[in-house]
Amino acid sequence: MMTNLTQRPVRVSRLDRTLIAAVVLLSSIFPVELFSNTPPAPRGSDGQYSGKQGQVLVVKVKGEEQATEVKGTFLSRTIPFFREFRPEEPPGYIGLLGIDMQDDPGTYELTVEVKQGEQTKHLSFNVLVAKEKFAVEHLTLPKEKVDLDEKAVARWKAEQQVVQQALAENSRLKLWHSNFVEPVNGKRTGIFGSVRIMNGKPRNPHNGEDIGAPMGADVAASNDGIVRLTVDHVFSGKGVFVDHGLGFYTMYFHLSEVLVKDGDLITAGQIIGKVGATGRATGPHLHWGVKLNGARVNPYSLLDLPFKNGVTPPPTATVSTSETTPTSQTVPVKE
Ligand SMILES: [Zn+2]
Secondary structure (H helix, E strand, O other): OOOOOOHHOOOOOHHHHHHHHHHHHHHHOOOHHHHHHOOOOOOOOOOOOEEOOOEEEEEEEEEEOOOOOEEEEEEOEEEEEEEEEOOOOEEEEEEEEEOOOOOOOEEEEEEEEEEEEEEEEEEEEEEEEEOOOOOOEEEEHHHHHHOOOOOOHHHHHHHHHHHHHHHOOOOOOOOOOOOOOOOOOOOEEOOOOOOEEOOOEEEOOEEEEEEEEEOOOEEEEEOOEEEEEEEEEEOOOEEEEEEEEOOOEEEEEEEEEOOOOOOEEEEEOEEEEEEEEEOOOOOOOOEEEEEOEEEEEEEEHHHHHHOOEEEEOOOOOOOHHHHOOOOOOOOOOOO
16 A cells, blocks of 8 residues: 655655655545555455345444445445444444345345545455245236326326436435334235236236234334425325435335425434325235335335444444344235
């Protein structure tokens, strides 16, 4: 790595000074690795992780010093890392890696860039994605709710655009603090990721968890965040999209009532709506969905995340994490 040129006790000639200036300039433009003689570390040399489709992995990067930025890349998705202070744990950074429910099983590389001033360190982890056994659901719905006419298709497309635009704007600050909570106390149907056959035809897999609860039951926000979007859409019905920061979103659909509005700051456990059956729903229930840096993950994997005693770091503090790798258990149900 670079030596600190400003501390050299020797006299430098004019030519030397020019060369030094050039090196300093170049190294501020190009990553430091370009000047290093050591070959890049082999793939996966910094650790191994594994999880099933739809799970969330907690990735740790050790680091005594405060970095300027720590950022990972996994299957073209950006994973922001954050520092969290926990007593009695070694300092470092945590990244929450979501495995999308449709990521193909296999081994992929997670690269992590640790920027410290002008220097950039590259880390490499292997992530084994294992297949989850998703249920197959056969649903019978009124024909008009499954086979949309032209007008309904146009409406659905426009609604997708609205959601995409709203979700492109995500908070760069980590807004969640404590543990995640279940939004309603109800019967978990265990159909996250299930293959759906509607009126005999295969459809998109189910990208959230449905929780059966009575009409009008309170729906709580699963953590602190900002209401990014409230909707009344053809499939999701009345819904709320909560931005928890760093690419972390939770969604609450089919509500009978929405009690918050776009831009509201909310806290974990705050009642944001009431259970309903709006949109494409067969009866009152909450559809709880999660998007983590673009990956559709099982919402129940959030309940196992190790933030129970998480504390917001003092500005210069060193940090930590836990070894826990949350797992999700889906219980297949047949209808
Ligand atoms: Zn659902």
